[in-house]
Amino acid sequence: RKEVEQDPGPFNVPEGATVAFNCTYSNSASQSFFWYRQDCRKEPKLLMSVYSSGNEDGRFTAQLNRASQYISLLIRDSKLSDSATYLCVVNGGYGGSQGNLIFGKGTKLSVKP
């Protein structure tokens, strides 16, 4: 059973394009949702939290659909510097570890000039 599932990509897009990633999670009791960004051979860095009402941060928009148990990330006006792997993250342990985060394997984005 895959607790957090993402399309591994790669998504190859030109600069200026709009790209969307989806992620599904298996634990309906999950409460915390995040997107992280990981550059090659670097640590993951928090991109944004995902709220039920959806949230936007500049060119990035995150949406949560609890009924369908999926999370999306939309990137508008892609920049070369957006090239990275995007990790979908959900809390989803059981029992005493419910608060622990589970990381998807990531979706690789490559923005081309």
Added chain:
Amino acid sequence: SQTIHQWPATLVQPVGSPLSLECTVEGTSNPNLYWYRQAAGRGLQLLFYSVGIGQISSEVPQNLSASRPQDRQFILSSKKLLLSDSGFYLCAWSVGSFNEQFFGPGTRLTVL
């Protein structure tokens, strides 16, 4: 502001040798601390987490161990490394559970 340190940045060790990786956090008190491993081309695997000094929970059976001798110090150890222990080891902290985690720069371990 909070910062998290890990060392060393890279490490090459022979099979059967011991391991000690250290992680320290500054600028916060009583953080939750985590050790993850990321094998090449794979996702992050939670190895250990700690909600306080001396409190360690293990997520997967393995030949690694963790200790938290001080509030902001987390140590990952092994008595005898295996080839399969190679990977990118990441320490992270959070304020309580359910919240976002912040990662250190990681240690890239190669076991030969």
